[in-house]
Amino acid sequence: MTGHIPIPPGSDFPLENLPYGVFDPGDGPRLGVAVGNHVLDLQAAARAGLLPYPTELAVDTLNPFLALGRGAWAETRTALMALLTSERFDHLPPGAVRPRPGVQMLLPFAPGDFVDFYASFDHAANLGxxxxxxxxxxxxxxxxxxxxxxxxxxxxxxxxxxVRRPRGLLGPEVAAAPTRALDFELEVGFITGPGNRLGDSIPADAAADHIFGMVLVNDWSARDIQRFEYVPLGPFLGKSFATTVSPWVVTLEALRPYLVPGPKQDPEPADYLRTRGDWGLDLSLEAVLRIATGAERVVTRVNYSTLYWTMAQQLAHVTVNGTNVRPGDLYASGTVSGAEPGSRGSLIEMTRNGDEPITFDDGSQRAFLEDGDTVILRGWSERPGLPRIGFGECVGTVLSAFG
Incomplete structure (x- = not known):
């Protein structure tokens, strides 16, 4: 598919993608859609009468648009395709299309709640x-x-x-100190649109009506703080200090050609967790570690389709007790890992809890993250005959602890 905005070969953001984000070109934040190396200003396009829902597209967060639901999302996607491939493009006001490198990206949605799953069998088994x-x-x-x-x-x-290196209580000496075991986790999260009423649940087969799209997620983890605190109630300060998400929300509709059957589950799940249709996703993931010396390497490659529990099952489980979800909530997959070396999504797995450090070309080693290190997550779906649907990058650099 071709349009008025040039798309470089291999771009994460062809016309078939059209991911949503929030950007600031210098005069205030607004909603945008990524197209190749450019961003389309949705507020400007809607105010010019070229897109529907001018009220929901004229704000600085996706939440009002997410609340509109699947019909409005589809209508807007159709209108965007028409705008970008027809003479309607000539009616865009000046400045409505800007180079992406010249804008600042902001958090695309306002998450009222954040839930992190543990959906990878291999990750659970590796840690076990x-x-x-x-x-x-x-x-x-x-x-x-x-x-x-x-x-x-x-x-x-x-x-x-x-991301600032967190402080907390470390065992076994029970001392308050900066973490000495800072880790990343390679994850993918989904963002909800319309929710459910308190007391109702969302059936797994209705998940597509409630899931808008997906982002890359780095669930930063302080393993020593986590290890000392997590019994009996689970993670707290070892996780809560920061979670990084990629700036572009890739819609479920754009990813639909890459949905695949989920894994065989044994035992058969409870009735409320059973789904019809495909809810696995053929999504290639990789993590790059660029250390403070400047050396870098790809430390893992894995596919999201290895996850045991699907998005639809995750959402059904969240709501089976009647809890309500809201537009803009974030539900992360947990670390995506494979069974083989080179496919593990966290340093604690790669280095066997620090016992087998990663070695870089300059001779530097890392068991866990040090100050100045940068983690870069990437994700994309691609097959012969289908367009590449990418997520861009999810990047964070470690700063030294306060004090």
Whole structure:
């Protein structure tokens, strides 16, 4: 598909993608859509009468647009395609299309809630083998339900935001100090649109009516703080200090050609977790670690389709007790890992809890992240005969702790 805005070969953002974000060109934040190396100002286009929903598109967060629902999302996508490929493009006001490198990207949605799942069997098994050798690496409940915890929505930040090394209580000496085991987690999250009423649930087969799109997620983790605090109620300060998301929300509609069957589940899940149709996703992921010396390397490559629990099952599980979800809520997958070396989505797995550090070309080593290190996450779906649908990058650099 071709349009009026040139698309470089191999771009993450062809016309078939059209991901949504919030950008500031210097005179205030507004909604935009990425097209190649440019961004289309949705506020300007809507005010010119070229797009529907001018009220919802004239704000600085996606939440009002998310609340409109699937019909409005489809109508807007159709209108965008027509605008970008027809003579309507000539009616855009000056400045409505800007180079992406010249704008600042902001958090695209305002998450009222953030839930982080533990949906990768291989991640759960890898950690189980590390910390419970000689026993079943995966706990009995894991195969029956999508395990998760509630995160801290106030510390969800957009790609490019630096992350301060957190402080907390470290064991076994029980000393308050900066973490010595700072880690990243390669994850993908989905963003909800219309929610449900308190007391109602969302059936797994209705998930497509409630999931707008997806972002890359880095769930930064302080492993030593987490290890000392997590029994009996789970992660708290070891996770809550920062979560980074990519700036462009890739819609479920754009990813639809890449949906694949989910993994075989044994035992068969409970009725409310059963789905019809494909809810796995063929999404290639990689993490790059650029250390403070300037050396860098790809430290993992894995596919999102390896996840045991799908998005639809995750959303159904969140709401089965009647809890309500809202537009803009973030639901992350948990670390996406494979069974083989080179496919593990966190340093604690790659380095076997620091015992086998990663070596870089300049001789530097990393067991966990050091100050000045940068983590870059990337994700894309691509097949012969289909367009590349990419997420861009999710980037964060570690700053030294206060004090």
């Amino acid at each position: 083998r590390l910390f419970r050798p000689g026993s079943d690496p995966v706990l009995p409940n894991w195969r029956h339900l999508p395990v998760a915890y509630h995160g801290r929505s106030s510390s969800v930040v957009v790609s490019g935001t630096s």
